[in-house]
Amino acid sequence: MPTAAQLTRLTLIGLPNIPHVQPGDDLATLLIASLEVAGLAIEPGDILVITSKLVSKAEGRFVDLRTVEPSARACRVAERTRKDPRMVELILRESSAISRMRPDVLIVRHRLGFTLANAGIDHSNVGREGEDWVLLLPEDPDRSARQIRQRLHDLAGIAPGVVISDSHGRPFRIGTVGVAIGLAGFPAAWDKRGQHDLYGRELHITVTGLGDELAAAAGLVSGQGAEGLPAVLVRGMTLPPGEGCAADLVRPEALDLYADHQDAGE
């Protein structure tokens, strides 16, 4: 009979008491303070999954829509999508192409490579007065993940894996799921090709979206309760060796069978 210690067990803990973050706040310091409140300390192999919203706030990625002058192109797209032209202007500035547009829908290829609705620009939980403030994704979430990881190492002596997560819709399936848009400290895609199955047959199509599965798992915890838990500690993963980044999870356009773009109204 396996003892409890021999079971394969993964634990996810929502970090408590994360305050409302202001531009310039040091997230690593806040995360360690929260771990202390929870009676926890970073252990080797731990992973911290942090919502992109928390990172964006710390990086001051707020935009006041009243300061945005929509281009003629943004106005055309806004008409077709029935969206605020100033919001569309920001979405287009953050994007390299329009993937799909319909009334109330604007799915783009983000400059970071991700295909997602509204370039990930967020109107809810922004935490500023009035209806006019929105929040862009972090400028370079992989860089943010590396910096947070380094800073956690400096403060705590141990560098955890770091994932910066966002919630994306998907073609074909209903509902958003957590995905990794920034990552540091381990491979984002776990390539098991060359390994063998239980019966000695070589595994074929076995690259696992490890960073995305971690973000999805953390999403289960972040989504609990009305309060929101913007950082989740994941303990118990045996990670593959190596380093990676969330950009490794972006399928190159030339290899993407669904990456046709729509006319942007030009």
Added chain:
Amino acid sequence: MPTAAQLTRLTLIGLPNIPHVQPGDDLATLLIASLEVAGLAIEPGDILVITSKLVSKAEGRFVDLRTVEPSARACRVAERTRKDPRMVELILRESSAISRMRPDVLIVRHRLGFTLANAGIDHSNVGREGEDWVLLLPEDPDRSARQIRQRLHDLAGIAPGVVISDSHGRPFRIGTVGVAIGLAGFPAAWDKRGQHDLYGRELHITVTGLGDELAAAAGLVSGQGAEGLPAVLVRGMTLPPGEGCAADLVRPEALDLYADHQDAGE
């Protein structure tokens, strides 16, 4: 300071000692035996995530490719995809349409509605002699999930949530992630519209793919080690009220902006 009990904590445990399953095996009995080995019993609110492969084996969804006569259409698709015409024949029988095909790639809309490679037909870990046996997805995974849940209730007195998981590739992103193809006992999609954010703003696009996030989380545990852990206990979720099924996660074709099909070579 919150006590350990007040922290939001999710625990995932890979069930040990699941034997090689044979057609006709009662999975609920095997799962409860495994839980006992692990010193665990089902508690209210628990969720069991079971790989589709385990369910398919118990349901005897094996096919001997030597018994499959490929149609002329299957032969044409096999030529374009460089796949075994007998395998293509099975894929087409399991599918309602071809989504994309290229050399070495055949992505279809499965008769169950899912868009996935090779109709989910599996060649690895099948556990039968020779190269000629393959394994189809369960005939009706939502029905299987309901049956397993009912049988667990009969045996253990508590009905856990049940998810039957598969690993799917995604447009736009590298690597497979766990998704729910069968589900019973709770809503597969968690509709939070109408709730309010931290600042009182009504949440807009907030249907979460709860069943998929659970399957992805369990995939982190199932994928640990070479042995494979085909069933994972998830403990600690506060589930939304209601019942659902994995079919709720399939975006209706008419509402799917990426659901154009390719000519099937006819």
